[in-house]
Structure formats: C-alpha cells, structure tokens
Amino acid sequence: MSEHHRGQDGDHGHHHHDNHFTDVEARVKALETVLTEKGLIDPAAIDAIVDTYETKVGPRNGARVVARAWSDAEFADWLKRDATAAIASLGFTGRQGEHMRAVFNTPDTHNLIVCTLCSCYPWAVLGLPPVWYKAPPYRSRAVIDPRGVLAEFGLELPIDKKIRVWDSTAELRYLVVPERPDGTEDFSEEALADLVTRDSMIGTGLALSPQAKP
Amino acid sequence: MNGPHDLGGQHGLGPIAPEKDEPYFHAEWEKRALGITLSCGAFGAWTIDESRHARESLPPATYLAASYYEIWTRALETLLKRHGFVTQAELDAGHMHEKGREPKRVLKADMVAGVLARGGPCDRPVATPPRFGVGDRVRTKNFHPETHTRLPRYARAKVGVVEAVQGSFVFPDDNAHGKGENPQWVYTVVFDGGEIWGEGGDPSLTVSIDAWESYLESV
Numbered sequence: 001m002s003e004h005h006r007g008q009d010g011d012h013g014h015h016h017h018d019n020h021f022t023d024v025e026a027r028v029k030a031l032e033t034v035l036t037e038k039g040l041i042d043p044a045a046i047d048a049i050v051d052t053y054e055t056k057v058g059p060r061n062g063a064r065v066v067a068r069a070w071s072d073a074e075f076a077d078w079l080k081r082d083a084t085a086a087i088a089s090l091g092f093t094g095r096q097g098e099h100m101r102a103v104f105n106t107p108d109t110h111n112l113i114v115c116t117l118c119s120c121y122p123w124a125v126l127g128l129p130p131v132w133y134k135a136p137p138y139r140s141r142a143v144i145d146p147r148g149v150l151a152e153f154g155l156e157l158p159i160d161k162k163i164r165v166w167d168s169t170a171e172l173r174y175l176v177v178p179e180r181p182d183g184t185e186d187f188s189e190e191a192l193a194d195l196v197t198r199d200s201m202i203g204t205g206l207a208l209s210p211q212a213k214p
Numbered sequence: 215m216n217g218p219h220d221l222g223g224q225h226g227l228g229p230i231a232p233e234k235d236e237p238y239f240h241a242e243w244e245k246r247a248l249g250i251t252l253s254c255g256a257f258g259a260w261t262i263d264e265s266r267h268a269r270e271s272l273p274p275a276t277y278l279a280a281s282y283y284e285i286w287t288r289a290l291e292t293l294l295k296r297h298g299f300v301t302q303a304e305l306d307a308g309h310m311h312e313k314g315r316e317p318k319r320v321l322k323a324d325m326v327a328g329v330l331a332r333g334g335p336c337d338r339p340v341a342t343p344p345r346f347g348v349g350d351r352v353r354t355k356n357f358h359p360e361t362h363t364r365l366p367r368y369a370r371a372k373v374g375v376v377e378a379v380q381g382s383f384v385f386p387d388d389n390a391h392g393k394g395e396n397p398q399w400v401y402t403v404v405f406d407g408g409e410i411w412g413e414g415g416d417p418s419l420t421v422s423i424d425a426w427e428s429y430l431e432s433v
Binding site for chain 2: 024025026027028029030031032033034035037038039040041042044045046047048049050052053054057058093094095096097098099101114116117118119124127128130131132134135136137138139140141142143144145146147149152153159160161162163164165166167168169170171172199204
C-alpha cells in the first residue's frame with residue numbers, strides 16, 4: 001500500500017484508481033463496479049432511481065398539497081388531522097413520506113423544519129433535500145438561532161412572531177403549510193401552487209406574493 | 215451516541231449559504247452514490263437505523279469534512295463489509311474477488327417505481343396503552359449511550375409538554391443493533407426555548423422533538 005493511496009482518515013482504503021478521480025469518486029466507482037460484477041446492483045435501476053428524483057418527485061408535489069389545502073377547507077382539516085392519508089389521496093406516498101405531518105403557519109407562529117441528527121426530509125412531497133439542509137451549519141443553528149438562520153435566507157420575521165422549530169428525530173416527516181398570500185382569492189389551485197416554493201414548505205421562506213411571482 | 219452527527223446547538227460551523235437554483239446533483243458520482251445506496255438498502259440486510267448508526271460512527275473529522283453523499287458512501291462500505299457482501303480487498307481493487315453473500319433481493323429497474331412508492335413504513339402496534347397523554351409534563355432522560363439513539367443531546371434532561379401521541383414505531387436504539395424492532399409509543403414533546411438554551415435564548419422560540427416513550431419520565 002503506497003502512502004498516497006491511503007484514505008484521508010487512515011482507516012483503510014488504498015484505492016487503485018486513476019489519479020484524476022477524487023477519493024470519493026473512486027470509492028463510488030469501486031462500489032458500483034464490484035457490486036455490478038457480483039450481480040448485486042442493476043445499473044439501470046440506479047438510472048431509474050435518479051430519474052425518479054430528477055423528474056418525478058420534487059417540490060411540485062408539496063406545492064400541490066399546499067394549494068389544495070389553501071383552496072379546500074375540508075382537505076386542510078384532513079391534512080391537519082392525518083397528513084399521511086390526505087397527501088396519499090393526491091398520489092404522493094412512499095420513501096421518506098411514509099408518515100407525514102403538516103404544520104400550518106399562522107399570523108402568530110412560523111414553523112421551521114430541521115433534522116439535527118441526520119437529514120430527515122419529506123422526499124415524497126419535496127424530493128431530495130438541498131445540500132444546505134443536510135450540512136452542519138443549518139442542522140446546528142436551526143434549533144438555537146432560527147432567526148439568524150432565516151435572516152440568511154432573506155426572511156426577517158416580526159419580533160412578536162413565535163417561531164416553532166420541529167426537529168425530525170423520529171420517522172415523521174414534516175411539511176410546512178405557509179400562509180396563503182393576500183390577493184389570491186380568485187386564483188385557481190394551479191396558480192396557487194406556482195406561489196409555493198420549496199423553502200416555504202421547509203419554513204426557510206414564505207409563499208410568493210402574486211406580485212413577486214417570477 | 216454522542217457522535218459528530220448530533221449537531222443541534224453547536225456553534226462555529228459557519229454560514230448556511232443557500233445556493234440559488236440548486237441542482238438536484240452537483241456531480242455524476244452523487245447520482246450513483248444515491249442509487250447504489252438505495253439499491254443496497256433493498257437487499258433487506260440492514261435497517262435504516264443500522265445505516266444511520268453506520269453514518270454517525272464515522273470518525274468525527276471525516277464526518278464533518280465530508281459531503282452528505284460521501285458520508286452515505288463510506289457508511290455503505292461499512293455495511294456491505296459487515297454483512298458479507300464485499301470485502302475491503304475488493305473495494306481496494308475495484309473488482310470482485312469472490313461471490314460473497316446473496317441478498318434476499320436485488321433491485322432491478324422494473325422494481326424501482328414500486329419499491330420507492332412503498333417506502334418502509336415503520337409504525338408497529340404495541341400491546342400497552344400510551345403511558346403519557348397530551349398535556350402531560352415530561353422530562354427527557356439524561357443518558358449518553360455509546361450506541362444509537364434518536365434523543366439529541368440538546369434535548370436531554372429537559373422538561374417539556376407532550377403535545378401529541380403520534381403512534382407506535384420501531385425503536386431505533388434497539389433496531390440499529392440487531393436487537394429487534396421492539397416498538398414503542400412516540401410523542402411530540404415541545405420545549406420552551408429557555409428550557410433548552412437558558413439565559414439569552416430567543417424567548418419567542420419553541421422546539422419540539424419526537425421522542426420514544428423510554429426517553430421520557432413523568433415530572
């Protein structure tokens with residue numbers, strides 16, 4: 001084992017790989033090759049997984065849930081009582097959305113979602129989490145300095161607005177239902193969904209106002 | 215365990231720096247890392263709790279310096295070796311040496327949609343009624359196991375209020391270590407910011423966790 005092939009942490013890992021790969025690229029390549037040779041993974045299945053999260057499962061799912069809740073009081077009530085079933089009724093189920101809970105912003109309270117222990121995130125309605133959600137700065141600060149965190153997202157809340165942080169420590173996955181923007185009384189569900197951003201469903205943003213819509 | 219993953223309340227980890235119009239993936243290898251991890255999860259050889267423990271057991275300096283898909287990849291190597299699917303020599307060589315263990319199933323492309331749609335529900339019935347009810351004041355335990363737990367350090371030995379009984383779920387502290395699912399009731403417990411962060415904490419803040427019954431005691 002030559003010294004320059006040793007893993008960063010010195011644990012094991014001397015990877016016989018082309019020098020143009022970074023360490024992690026080489027690790028992933030070795031895994032894919034070994035597992036494929038053993039018949040343990042199907043590269044086409046990996047393509048299908050990636051395609052699912054690139055094109056089928058993303059924040060538009062959650063936006064549809066929120067838009068439905070804004071336009072249908074009965075659905076909103078169902079979402080409050082049994083988010084898993086209400087969301088499943090729109091066709092959004094499955095991995096990292098098995099057990100859902102929706103939390104509603106109000107004039108008094110703003111909700112913010114975090115997973116301090118790993119990266120728990122409601123994949124079924126928001127897709128794969130962004131890098132910042134999984135990284136130490138957000139996970140460390142969201143529970144102790146949420147206002148500072150929100151300021152980094154350009155969101156300044158009134159000082160008397162309560163902040164409720166939900167740490168996803170179990171298997172419940174949270175969806176924030178932001179407040180419906182003013183001036184949207186005549187909006188269709190589809191037009192409402194266009195105002196719902198991913199960040200507004202994590203709590204690091206608000207829904208777009210009709211004027212601000214890009 | 216009091217590992218590098220237990221980040222709530224730590225200082226000095228830098229700005230969040232959200233990326234405008236962040237892409238789903240920042241490199242090709244991230245796509246493969248996601249797909250390989252999910253494919254291997256479908257073997258049915260380990261649980262999500264064991265994989266979380268494998269990730270949090272990385273050396274702290276490695277964990278904190280690694281991107282999330284690198285953490286996944288390193289933990290996956292551990293799991294594949296532990297369960298006899300690959301050897302370190304094979305990972306080093308980047309090629310198969312011997313067949314190794316056969317998994318219960320191999321995820322094929324035509325199975326992906328069904329498997330992702332099914333997910334892995336982990337609610338399980340328990341025979342006894344919940345010990346706590348909505349509105350009860352509870353104190354979280356002050357424990358520091360070297361094994362897996364989902365009670366974050368910042369929320370230990372704190373008094374909060376049970377806000378909801380969420381149902382009964384697989385107990386990760388046991389399940390991560392092959393000791394069975396042993397489901398327990400899970401409660402949403404809400405704490406005042408001051409109870410957790412003390413003097414100087416944001417008075418408008420409340421924080422909640424979802425806590426298994428054995429994390430809690432009556433006040």
